[in-house]
Structures are given as C-alpha cells and as structure tokens.
Amino acid sequence: MSRPAGRWRAALGLLPFLAYLVVFLGGPLYFVISGALSDPDGRPTFDNIIASITQPQYLAAFRQSLLLSAVTAVIGAVFGTFLAQAVLTGRPDSPLRRIMSTASGVLAYFGGVPLAFAFIAALGQTGVATAWLRGIGIDLYASGFRIDSLTGLGLTYVYFQVPLMLILISPALEGLLPQWREAAENLGASSWAYWRHVALPVLAPAFAGATLVLFGNAFAAYATALALTSGSIPLVPTAIASALSGNVLAGQANVGLALGLDMVVVIGIVMILYLWLQRRAARWNKR
Template sequence: MSADLTDSTNRLGGSDVCAPAAVVRIAPPLASRERGAARPRRRRRVPHWLGVAPLLVFAAVVFGVPTAAMVFGAFTTPATAPDGVHVTGANLSASVRGAYLTALIGSVKLSAVTALIATVCALPIAYAVVTSRFRIVREAVLTASGVLANFGGVALAFAFVATLGNAGVVTGKFDLTDHGWSLYSFTGLSVVYLYFLIPLMVLILTPSLEGLRKQWREAARNNGANAVRYWWHVALPILTPALLGGFVLLFGSAFAAYATAAAMVGSSVPLVTMQIADALSGNVLVDQGNVALALSLDMVLVAGLVTAVHLPLQRRSARWLD
C-alpha cells in the first residue's frame, strides 16, 4: 500500500507533472507561428465611385457635349459671319424678341394649361385605381396608361386628324365644325396633348396615393372631419409636392414635344420647337442656327427654373410617404 502511494507520488512529481509544463513552454511559439501564417493579406479597397464611372462617362458624352455645344453656339456668331466666329449676345437678345418671343410664350402657355388640366383630371382617376377592389381593373388601367403615355408623334397626330380633323369621322357625324371646333388650333392641340399627359400623370400619382395611410383617414373621421375636410386638411397637403412634381414633369413633356405638333398644326400655332426647327433648316431666314441654339438655351433655363422649385417640395413629400 505504501509502495503504491510512493510510486504514484513519484509519477505525479516526476514526468507526468513536468510533461504538461514542457507543452506549455512549447505551445506559445507554435500558436504564434500558426497565427502569423494564417493571417490574410490586406486587400486594397476599390473606390466606390468606380462603380458609377461608366454612367458618369455616358452622361458626360450624351448630355455634357451637346450642352457645351449649345452654350458655345448661343454666345457666338456663325462661321459664315463677315467677322468670323466671336463672342456675342445678339443671339440671346434675338431669341426673346418678335416671333421668337411669341413662340416661347405660346409654348409656356400650352405646356402650363395642358399640365394643369392633366393633373386635375388624373387625380380622381388614380384615386379610383388605388381604391378599386378589382385587381383586374387596376392592372388594366395602369397597363393602358403606360401604353398611352408613350404614344405620340406622327401616329398620334394622324389618329386625331382622322377622328377630329376637318374631315374626321367624329367631326362630320356631329357637325363639330359648325360649332366652331378646329383641331388645328390651340384648343385642338391641347386636346391632343392631354391624350398622353393624363395617362402619364396617372402613373406618377398612383404610388403617392398608395402612400396615404388608412390611419390618417380614420383619425380624421374620429375627430369629426368629413371626406372634404380630410382631403383639404390632410391628403392634399401631403400630396401637394407630388402633384407639383408631376406638374413639372408634364410641363417638360409638353414643352419639349415636337413631332406631334409639327405633323398636325405646323406653324399655325406658335411654338418654340417649331421656331427652332425653322431656324435650323433656314425656312424663314438664313444663318439663324445660332439663334436656334439660343432658343434651346432658353428652353433649358425655363425647365431648370421649374425643376428648382420642385426639388425642395419633393423632399418634404418623401418624409410623409416613406
């Protein structure tokens, strides 16, 4: 018994106890070498802006180069001028006088009127689409709006001429000419523009109307507000930035439209796009290409001014509809 205890004590105090100590002395160097060998190399971080570099290059080529050429031409004389190419402000001065000014005012008037009417007409249509219980109605209206919003140009002009022109089917059946109707006028052109502006506005307003929460209507009803007061004090203030944003987009679409008006009314309705085309082709006066560039610069300035008004309102609307 005593011998067994002595042997056990010798084993514990001898090799069995010292062996773990030796392992402890060897383990740290091995572990550190393993950690050093397994440490990954640092990778160089790629700048985030490289991901959008192709888009920036594309925008610079497609938008920047034409814009620079337009600005340069608007402030210089043509190469065929007696004094050659030199800086001048005569082009901009000519673009806001006479027939050019009349055309610019006509385009602004047509765009503002049609955009306003389209905004007012599209709001109840979009609201009916959002609140409809039938999914097929919603999908059908939105699909049709997407098609009609992109339907324009010569095809749209031909369709209206065949329908509401002087010899159109509807005009002859209802004797609209005897009642003072004329498709080739400011009113007729406005009707044609509304054909694609109203569907476009429906597509714009549908997401904003979906952002109106049911709790807001319920809270207004619990406080004694009827439907009129709810729309006047709650819904419309929230939707106003979206409505103005849609109005700006419609204004720009109508302001820049060319093919439909050119194919239908020609020069009977003064529009700045028609004046630009005539100046570039030399139909009225020769060497008016730089004046046409000045008119284009006027259009860019008008569009930029309207957009600058819209941006802060859009940020305010996003806080409510998020």
C-alpha cells in the same frame, strides 16, 4: 476586401453611364451653349440671346408654348389625379387596376406622328368621331373647332398628360395612410374635411411636382405639334427647327441655338422646383 476598395469598384460601374452622359448630354449641351453665345464667324456675342427673347415671332412662340404647357399640365394633373384615385380605390389585384396601370404606361409615351395621325383620323374634318358627331347634330367645325388649332393641339397633349399624371401621382396617393382617415373620422371629421385638412396638404407637394413634370413634358414636345399643325402655330420647338433650317435673317444663324438654350433654362428651372417639391413630399414617406 476593404471598404474603400469596394467603393472604388462600385464606382467603376458608373463609368459607362457617365460616359453616356458626357457624349449624349454634355456634348450637345456644350454645342448649344457655345453656338448660342457666338456669331456665325465664331466671335463671342450675346446678340443671339437678345434676339431670341426680344424679336416678336420668338416672343409669340414662347407665349404660346407657355400657355399650352400650363393649361394642358393643369388639366392633365386634375383629371389624372381623379383617375388615379378612382383606380386605387379598387383591390390591388383587380383586373381594372392592372389594365389601367399598363395602359397608362403605354399611353403616357404615345406621341409624335402616330398620335397626330390618330387625332386627325378621329377629329379631323372628315374624321370618324367628327362624322359621328355630325350625324347626331353636333358639327364641331361649324362651331369653329379645328384639329390643327391651338385648342386641337391642347386636346392632343391632354391625351398623354392624363396617363402620365396617373403614373406620377399614384405613389403619393398610395402613401396616404388609412390610419389618418380613421383618426379623422373618429374625431368627427367628414370626408370633405379629411381631404381638405389632411389629404390635400400632404399631397400638395407631390401634386405640384407632378404638374411641373407635365409642364416640362408639354413644353418640350415637338413631333406631335409639327405633324398636327405643320408649324402653323408658333411654338418654341417648331421655331427652333425653323431657325436651324436657315429660315432666319442674315447674321442670325445661331438664333435657333439660343432658343434651345432658353428652353434648357426653362426646363432647368422646372426640374429644380420639382426636386425641391419632391424633398418636401418625401417627408411624409418617412415612418
């Protein structure tokens, strides 16, 4: 069999995947873009886009979503990196490492209504952890904490951000060659000097890229926020759901689709930056 014929046969195997992308990604994307750029009568217009980025309620939703995503991404990235480094210092075949890897794979995708219910049961006003803390003299709700507040929602997001960071940053940490540390120690460098001048510069692109993934993960989260706060906190995903349900002014039925397009643009920017950082991080994996 000739090489071109082999390539064509190999390409045929991609057809089901391409068909899947067209139906389940291309179709909805076309629906969002066409709806965002047209009025309820189907005439082209930019009014929906303008409304989605100028009206106060939508600006507030973007501010809250960006703040929540950025803060939980940074917190998750920092704690996830420290946790990953602690796990990787053990033996490759140690039970702790296997347990943490398995648990992270499960907890990173544990979200939605079950996660919201778990946090309400633990840290709600009559939750188990709340009652236990109250019994030792720490009353969270007397100090102003509420599980359905932005702080409570951020704490819930961190729950799945940390294990996701462990999964993302572990390959980069494993890529730090032992010879680099040995060379630094032979030259008289301390452990802090090694991390500051060798390890951290090498890890920076991978760390930044993983943090961007965490940002996009939090920015697009919907079910957890809705179940935990019942839509009381203005966020872009809940604003889209409200707009698509008809809770908009007359003539702005497609504003929800415009908000969806805004989210696609934000996530697109995040992914472009992530791919660029991944290319920079991949330079250190070439041996």
